[in-house]
Amino acid sequence: xxxxxxxxxxxxxxxxxxxxxxxxxxxxxxxxxxxxxxxxxxxxxxxxxxxxxxxxxxxxxxxxxxxxxxxxxxxxxxxxxxxxxxxxxxxxxxxxxxxxxxxxxxxxxxxxxxxxxxxxxxxxxxxxxxxxxxxxxxxxxxxxxxxxxxxxxxxxxxxxxxxxxxxxxxxxx
Numbered sequence: 001x002x003x004x005x006x007x008x009x010x011x012x013x014x015x016x017x018x019x020x021x022x023x024x025x026x027x028x029x030x031x032x033x034x035x036x037x038x039x040x041x042x043x044x045x046x047x048x049x050x051x052x053x054x055x056x057x058x059x060x061x062x063x064x065x066x067x068x069x070x071x072x073x074x075x076x077x078x079x080x081x082x083x084x085x086x087x088x089x090x091x092x093x094x095x096x097x098x099x100x101x102x103x104x105x106x107x108x109x110x111x112x113x114x115x116x117x118x119x120x121x122x123x124x125x126x127x128x129x130x131x132x133x134x135x136x137x138x139x140x141x142x143x144x145x146x147x148x149x150x151x152x153x154x155x156x157x158x159x160x161x162x163x164x165x166x167x168x169x170x171x172x173x
Contacts (some may be wrong), residue, residue, distance in 0.1 A: 035062075037060075038056070039155065041053050044162075050160070051159060055087045059080060059167070060081040061169070062080075065145070073139075076138055082128065082130075083128045084165065085126040090122075091158070093122065093155060094156045097153070099151065099153075100143070101150070102149065103168050111134070112134070152166050
């Protein structure tokens with residue numbers, strides 16, 4: 001009986017050791033980085049000197065990044081909360097986006113917010129809007145994370161189509 005018991009236990013151990021091993025593939029990770037960007041008309045290049053001078057605002061940019069097991073970004077989205085103040089009555093905000101330029105340098109649009117002219121309504125010189133779920137190419141998300149200060153956010157108006165207020169991104173705390 002003892003031999004039979006030892007034989008069965010041994011066979012069981014062998015069977016478990018030889019069984020197919022199925023492991024659940026890792027799902028990677030998702031990270032969130034939030035950039036708070038204070039904007040000013042004085043930060044534009046050149047600084048604004050017309051009726052939009054003295055305007056300011058804040059953009060809160062949330063970058064949500066999914067990475068695979070190797071750490072490579074597989075997808076990214078951004079949420080934007082934009083608040084502006086100090087604009088003249090009747091101002092039409094025409095656009096807002098991230099540019100890939102360091103402080104003091106103008107550059108092309110890098111990530112668009114998809115804001116359309118007049119969508120950010122200005123009442124008594126101020127306005128706020130949220131744009132969520134904006135797709136961002138993986139390489140651009142990686143570049144922003146690697147060097148936030150090499151990118152700026154600005155808001156454009158009808159009076160200042162090249163930008164009315166601007167601020168550099170900085171590494172989140």
